[in-house]
Amino acid sequence: MMPNMVYVGGLTVKRSTGKLPTDIKNFIDGAEKGVVLVTFGSMVSSIPPRVVEKLSSAFARLDGYRVIWRLDNEDNLKLPDNVMISQWLPQSDILAHPTVKLFVTHCGTNGQYEAVYHGVPMIGFPTFGNAFYNAVPIAKATA
Numbered sequence: 001m002m003p004n005m006v007y008v009g010g011l012t013v014k015r016s017t018g019k020l021p022t023d024i025k026n027f028i029d030g031a032e033k034g035v036v037l038v039t040f041g042s043m044v045s046s047i048p049p050r051v052v053e054k055l056s057s058a059f060a061r062l063d064g065y066r067v068i069w070r071l072d073n074e075d076n077l078k079l080p081d082n083v084m085i086s087q088w089l090p091q092s093d094i095l096a097h098p099t100v101k102l103f104v105t106h107c108g109t110n111g112q113y114e115a116v117y118h119g120v121p122m123i124g125f126p127t128f129g130n131a132f133y134n135a136v137p138i139a140k141a142t143a
Contacts, residue, residue, distance in 0.1 A: 010113040016096030024068065024094065027084045033064035034101035037094050037120075040070070040127055041106045049075045059083050065101070068094060095120050107131035107138065 020028070028035050038055070040047070047055075052071070059067045060080035071085040079085065091111060094100060095118040103115045107126045112134060115122050124135035
């Protein structure tokens, strides 16, 4: 950054409206233990089938938890019953819901600020660009 610049993060975070689309609200409300939100940002909606299968296998073992995943399942892979997918999610409003226990993120700046604002722990899964740099604070926070 140039010396005359001041970094101000989190200005894009807004308070939750408290309103969720009915399908998402019903899915969240049906979780016994809580919800995990998984999104790799707007740039990554298609994920290699092998990775989808591995993540799905892990999500299937989350007994009592539900997973909301921003995914374009273009290969029509079978997903566990506790997983809901969508190509668009109201990320900040979902993170604001009290039953959301974890955010699996590609480490995009906005998503990180939203998770911090709403007090949701994160697992960083950087994919490209500045995500690797953005993942460093997550790693340091858990060390």
